[in-house]
Amino acid sequence: xxxxxxxxxxPAAPAAPLLSIRExxxxxxxRARARGRTVIHGVxxxxxxxxxxxxxxxxxxxxxxxxxxxxxxxxxxxGRIELAGRDITxxxxxxxxxxxxxxxxxxxxxxxSLNPWITVGxxxxxxxxAAGMPREQVRGRLExxxxxxxxxxxxxxxxxxxxxxxxxxxxxIARALALEPRLIVCDEPTSALDVVTQAAVLExxxxxxxxxGVAYLFITHDLAAxxxxxxxxxxxxxxxxxxxxxxxxxxxxxxxxxxxxxVAAAPVPDPVLQRQRRAARLAAAAGPTPGAxxxxxxxxxx
Numbered sequence: 001x002x003x004x005x006x007x008x009x010x011p012a013a014p015a016a017p018l019l020s021i022r023e024x025x026x027x028x029x030x031r032a033r034a035r036g037r038t039v040i041h042g043v044x045x046x047x048x049x050x051x052x053x054x055x056x057x058x059x060x061x062x063x064x065x066x067x068x069x070x071x072x073x074x075x076x077x078x079g080r081i082e083l084a085g086r087d088i089t090x091x092x093x094x095x096x097x098x099x100x101x102x103x104x105x106x107x108x109x110x111x112x113s114l115n116p117w118i119t120v121g122x123x124x125x126x127x128x129x130a131a132g133m134p135r136e137q138v139r140g141r142l143e144x145x146x147x148x149x150x151x152x153x154x155x156x157x158x159x160x161x162x163x164x165x166x167x168x169x170x171x172x173i174a175r176a177l178a179l180e181p182r183l184i185v186c187d188e189p190t191s192a193l194d195v196v197t198q199a200a201v202l203e204x205x206x207x208x209x210x211x212x213g214v215a216y217l218f219i220t221h222d223l224a225a226x227x228x229x230x231x232x233x234x235x236x237x238x239x240x241x242x243x244x245x246x247x248x249x250x251x252x253x254x255x256x257x258x259x260x261x262x263v264a265a266a267p268v269p270d271p272v273l274q275r276q277r278r279a280a281r282l283a284a285a286a287g288p289t290p291g292a293x294x295x296x297x298x299x300x301x302x
Contacts, residue, residue, distance in 0.1 A: 121156030
């Protein structure tokens with residue numbers, strides 16, 4: 001059957017995910033004769049094109065490790081990572097460099113991710129020149145990038161130290177967008193910023209997503225940001241996913257006890273509600289009173 005006569009795809013059928021992770025395991029080797037340690041245990045995730053999936057959990061839960069596995073920064077012990085149906089689990093060398101056109105990253109520390117000894121213009125031009133863009137086209141592209149992240153054109157001739165933290169993160173976002181990738185791994189991109197700047201950066205990311213259709217794997221511990229920014233959320237505890245769902249559903253009505261503890265620990269502007277949450281956390285940490293009977297036990301009904 002020719003391609004022209006083939007039956008059209010069902011428009012109601014779900015689209016294939018842009019990023020698909022199946023049974024992912026990541027392990028770190030031990031020192032000398034010490035046994036290695038598995039830190040990610042059989043994780044399954046899907047991320048659609050143009051979607052934001054947040055990974056949340058406490059420090060050490062494995063959020064950043066999953067992002068690094070997608071970026072090829074840590075070795076994968078088991079499982080499979082696919083981008084648009086292509087296996088990228090163990091890409092190295094030229095194959096991994098070529099993938100930079102489709103997958104980029106924005107890291108937590110905007111100053112640490114920028115070379116302080118070269119100008120912003122040189123930093124932003126590097127991926128474009130590596131991709132083979134003619135030199136005469138690079139300048140115009142850089143000016144458009146700076147305009148999209150709301151920075152002046154003269155930023156090209158300045159150094160990272162001359163910018164605030166929020167401006168540096170905008171530069172890092174511009175660099176990530178330079179090759180128009182399909183996926184950006186955002187690893188705690190607002191945690192080093194003040195509250196007002198955090199909101200501005202998140203708003204910028206949403207603007208760019210609407211314009212370019214880029215998908216975000218958004219790694220964070222900030223549930224307040226997740227509720228408003230992400231489409232879906234996956235909650236990680238000790239390298240395992242314990243709950244997934246639409247962000248507002250998970251944040252407003254969490255089902256797993258670990259997720260409920262995370263939500264209860266998130267600060268809120270209402271002092272009364274904050275005291276109630278603190279009391280609930282302390283009660284949960286203390287556990288049941290020794291010798292107390294649960295209402296569900298037969299003795300308590302007697």
